[in-house]
Structures are given as structure tokens and as C-alpha cells.
Amino acid sequence: MSLSTLSRQLRDRAASIYGAFLDPTSRTGRGGRSIGWITLGRISINVARLGSNLLTTLILLPEAFALMSLVYVIHGGLGMITDAGLEASVVRSQRGEDPAFLRTAFVVNFLRNLALSVIMLLVAAAFWVLQVQVDLGTTVYAHPELPLIMALSAIPIVINGLVSPVMFLASRRVEMRQVTLIGIFSSIVSLAGMVAMVWLTEDNLALLMAPLLASGITSFMSHRLAGPRMAFEVDRPSLQEIWGFGRWIMGASFMRFVSMQGDRLLTSGLLDIQSFALFTIARMWIDATSLMVEIATKTTRGLVAEAFRESVEAHLRVTKLLRKGLLVLSFAAFAGAFFILPTMIETLYRSQYHAVAPIVAALAGSVLWRLDIVVDANAIARGNSRFLAMVQGVASATLLIALPTLHHFFGLAGVVLAVVLTGFVGHAINSIWFARSLGQSIWVAAAGLALRGVIGFGAAALGAAAFQ
Numbered sequence: 001m002s003l004s005t006l007s008r009q010l011r012d013r014a015a016s017i018y019g020a021f022l023d024p025t026s027r028t029g030r031g032g033r034s035i036g037w038i039t040l041g042r043i044s045i046n047v048a049r050l051g052s053n054l055l056t057t058l059i060l061l062p063e064a065f066a067l068m069s070l071v072y073v074i075h076g077g078l079g080m081i082t083d084a085g086l087e088a089s090v091v092r093s094q095r096g097e098d099p100a101f102l103r104t105a106f107v108v109n110f111l112r113n114l115a116l117s118v119i120m121l122l123v124a125a126a127f128w129v130l131q132v133q134v135d136l137g138t139t140v141y142a143h144p145e146l147p148l149i150m151a152l153s154a155i156p157i158v159i160n161g162l163v164s165p166v167m168f169l170a171s172r173r174v175e176m177r178q179v180t181l182i183g184i185f186s187s188i189v190s191l192a193g194m195v196a197m198v199w200l201t202e203d204n205l206a207l208l209m210a211p212l213l214a215s216g217i218t219s220f221m222s223h224r225l226a227g228p229r230m231a232f233e234v235d236r237p238s239l240q241e242i243w244g245f246g247r248w249i250m251g252a253s254f255m256r257f258v259s260m261q262g263d264r265l266l267t268s269g270l271l272d273i274q275s276f277a278l279f280t281i282a283r284m285w286i287d288a289t290s291l292m293v294e295i296a297t298k299t300t301r302g303l304v305a306e307a308f309r310e311s312v313e314a315h316l317r318v319t320k321l322l323r324k325g326l327l328v329l330s331f332a333a334f335a336g337a338f339f340i341l342p343t344m345i346e347t348l349y350r351s352q353y354h355a356v357a358p359i360v361a362a363l364a365g366s367v368l369w370r371l372d373i374v375v376d377a378n379a380i381a382r383g384n385s386r387f388l389a390m391v392q393g394v395a396s397a398t399l400l401i402a403l404p405t406l407h408h409f410f411g412l413a414g415v416v417l418a419v420v421l422t423g424f425v426g427h428a429i430n431s432i433w434f435a436r437s438l439g440q441s442i443w444v445a446a447a448g449l450a451l452r453g454v455i456g457f458g459a460a461a462l463g464a465a466a467f468q
Contacts, residue, residue, distance in 0.1 A: 014198040041180035045187040052191040053284065056198050056207070062352070064204040066140045066268070069280035071153050073264045078119055080257035082112050082428055084246030087177060090168035093241060097169060099228035100235035101242075105165040107234050108247055113161025124150035138272045144224030152208055156215035161433050163219050166227035182221045190214035250327045258396035263419045266403050275412055281357035285345065289337040289360075290368060316438060323434070330368050338363035362416040362463025365456025369427035387433065395426035413464035420460045424453055 056064070086105045088432040090096040118408065128147035136142035190213035197206035223230065268276055307318040341364075342357035349356065399422040406414030428449055435445035 018093075025272045037176040037180040041176075041183050044184045048188050048191045050285075050288055052210075053193050053281070054178060055195050057349060059202055060200055060204060060207075063140070063143060063273050064207060065280055066273050066277040067146055067149055067204060068207045069144055069264055069276075069283075070140050070146070071149055073261050073268070074120070074123060074150070075157065075263065076261050077254075077257050078116050081254045082116060083254075084108060084112070084242060085265070086242065086246070087168040089242050089245050090165060091172045092218060092245075093239070095238065096172050098214065098238070098366065099235070101238040102169075102228055103231055103233045104235045104238040105168075105231055105242060106230045108239070108420045109165065110161040110232075113157050116320065117157040117161075120154040120157060124154075137319075139270075140268050140276055143273065149205060149208065152205070153211065156208075156211040159215040159219050162461060164222040164225065164227070164301065166225045166230075167222045169227060178225060184222070186214045187219035224284070254392075256390070258399060262396065262399050263403055263415065263422070266399075267407075267415050270404070270407050271412065271415070277351070278355050279359060279412065279415065282356045282363060285341055285360050286337060286363045286367065289333050289341060289364070317399060333367045334364055334455070334459070337361070337367050338463075347412050357461050358388050358466035359412070359416060360463075361466065362413070362460045363419060364463070365420045365459040366423045366454045368456045369423040380423055391426050391429050391433075394429060395422050398422045398425045410464070416464055417460055420456060424456060426448060426454075 053065075086109055090102070090105060093101065095101045124147045127150060128142065130136070131142060131144070140146065166183075166234065167179055170176050189208045193213050194207060194210035197209045200206075239338070262275075264280065307314040326397055338361055341360050345357040345360060346354050399418060402421050403415060403418035406418045408414070409416065431445050431449045432442060434440075435442055
């Protein structure tokens, strides 16, 4: 092939891709615009979140962030235990745009959140009794404000139950503009309100202003989107389909919570409140660093599900392309977390928070496992929610064994190593399953897995050595 022929083919290919991006009806065009909107949204939300965190650290002590982290972890755990995969059901189901299906999803979501708010009140009462009866030492569980904060946090749970499932149609249609704008607006307003309340009251309870405002704004604006009006109506076939798919999603979601957030629940009882607060802030920065990988989540799920409904060839083509893109993004996020973030933290925070920097460096390796988003999307598109539950179950068991054991021998460094190890175990299973499902070489997948493992665990060891 001559150089001129190759050059002409490359120009034609570039023009084809550019034309596809401009076509509002093409999958490439919708996917590209959705990624752009989600990128804008996630950047805006994370900048607002990190900025509010920096401002509130000027007033509140680390214990405030430890308290809210524990509350959010319990929220997440209860939410995932009862997660029936409503959004995933709307995205993948052939009836996903049927008003009866959406109204059934609305009723299920409301009843679920109402039950969660009652459970949260019971948990708050249990902690109050526990504080009276048991010596909890210097852990976050001994803080006198914990039961009250937990009880008040039940309010935004109820409000979130009123969110319209019409918002889920954005992921199904791969059209994220309106939903992203709602997310940006609610996050900025709620975080600004929280910061203002913190400055006015200098009270830990002021941190509850953010979830309260965010839930109210999101619920109200979700019903302003174009789509069927919600009502308390249940369609039996829709309910059966949601439950048939969601029962394994429920198990997978709970196991995912244990494997990804359970470390905070465990460490809250193992570490003193100061160390737990530093670990919590480090996790917040790591979550922000994996921003570019998280951006692809909603778009990936919608694109994979749509391609799967179209044909096997389209499904394979879209999946392989997304996997390559996520691989690049995960390495970029890792580099930012390991090389840039520690310096930023030491520059932006007061000296009492500088210990967060080496923890962030040690946790940077866990960002490499975030490319499993496309594996999850494939399993959901195939209706294989049982596989998701299995993977998360193995990862959860790893965390429950590794974290207390490594903490016993290495303290906070052991906690960090356990978090990285837990993510890697789930990532290893996902990588092999993904290669087999697409007919790719297991050995090539294993080689890539080994490379990511060496980099991830190497970063964890270097970071842990710095704060030992």
C-alpha cells in the first residue's frame, strides 16, 4: 500500500468519525455528546465538592468529616442492600419507556426509600443505646452527636424516594444534557448552602444541609423533565420483570458496597477518630481522581445495552472500543492521583491534614481497577446480574478477611493495602470473564492484569512506607 493511499484512507476514516459525531441520531454522536455533558457535570460537581471541603476544614475539626463519612457509609449500605437495579432495568428492558413500567419503578423506589428512612431512625436509636451501655473508646461511634446526625439524615432519604424514573431515560437514550444540568445545579446550590450554614453556625449538624438541599432540588426538577407523569400505580408484569432482574442486582449492589465502602465501616471501629477522618478525606480525593473513569459510567451502560439490542457485531465493536478508552483513562487517573494529588493536598490544606497526602498516594493503585465499568455494563446488558453478585461477593469476602488481619499487623498502612487488594481481586475476575466472553486470549488478559497489579501494589507499598 502506497503512502498516498494510506493517507487518503486515514483522512476518509477521520471524516467518517467526525461526521458520526455531528450526526444527532448516530450512536457515536449521542455517545460523544453525552460524554461531553457528563464530563462537564462531573468536573463541576467535584470542583464544588472539593472546594466546599477545603472551606469547611478551615472551621470544623476532622471529627466532623468522620461523622458524616460514617453516616454516608450507612446510607450507602442500606441503599445497596435494597437496590433493585431500577435504573439498569429501565436502560435494558424492552419496556423501559412504557409509562406503566416507569410508574411501577417510581412506586418501588418510593416505598424502598420510605423503609430506609425508618431503618435509619432505628439505627440512630441503636447507636444512642450503645453509647449509653458500652465504652466505645476514641472511635467515631463514641461521638455524642452521631445518633442525632443519623436521625436527621433520614429526611433526605424520604425526599430522594420522590425522584422521577424519567431521569433514567437519559441513560437509556444516551442523552445526558438535562440530567447533567440538574446535577450541576443541585450540587452547587446544596454545597453553597452547606458552606454558608457551616460558617454561620460552626456546627457539625450544618453538614446535613448539602444532602437535604440536593435531594429536594433533584426530586422537584426530575418531575419537570419531558416524559410520563408519575403516579402511585403498579403494573404487575412490570413489577415481575423488575424483581426478576433486580433480585440479583440487589445482592451484587450489597456486595459492591461491602467491597468498595465496607472499609470505612470497618475502619471506623478500628481506627481512632482522627485517623479515620484522614482516611476518609483521602478516599474522597481518590474518588475525585477517578473522575474521568466515572464519567464513562452512564454513557457506557447505555451504549452497551443499545448495541446489545441491535446485534452481536455491534455489541462486540462498541465493547472493545469502550474498554480501550477506559484503559487509557484509568492510567491517566492513576498518574494524577500518585504524582500530583499529594503535592496539591500539602499546598491546599492546613498542616493537621497533611497526613492525607501519603494515604492518597498509597490508594492511587485502586484507580486502575475502575475500568471494570464496561464489564459491569456487559453483564447488565446480557441480563447476567448473578455474575455481578458473584464477583462482588468474592471481593467482599476478601475485604472482610484482609482488612482486620492487615490492620492488626500494619495499622493504617494495612487498611490501605487491604483496600487495594480487595479491588484487585474483583478486577482480576472481571478481566478474565471479559476476555472469555469476547473470545479474546486469556494469556493477553492475564499479562495486562499482571502489569496493572505491579503498578497498583507498587504505588500502595511506596505510599504506605511514607506514613508508617
